[in-house]
Amino acid sequence: MNTKAEIKQFILRALKRMDGAPMPDVSLIESVSTAVRDAAGKRPLVSDINASVRELELGGYIHGDEDELDKSVSWTLTPKGLHKAKQLG
16 A cells, blocks of 8 residues: 555544544644654655645545634545545444
8 A cells, every 4th residue: 555545544544533523734734644654664745645635625535624713724524534434444
């Protein structure tokens, strides 16, 4: 499995563990960066994490909601994303 697929799977599992509560973008990036490593043991680039988040959003698996006051984004699973996360375990 490639690193991008691992990042996406981790994101889905992490959001599933939130039980519907939104996860701030900063926390999601930190979690992925801490948990996922490539074959050489290196952390993924933030740009790779952000690209994976956007692909999951475009695929309808996750939804981002921007806070109007501080412009931060929080993420939750969509029903499609919850179904996929349950399949992953």
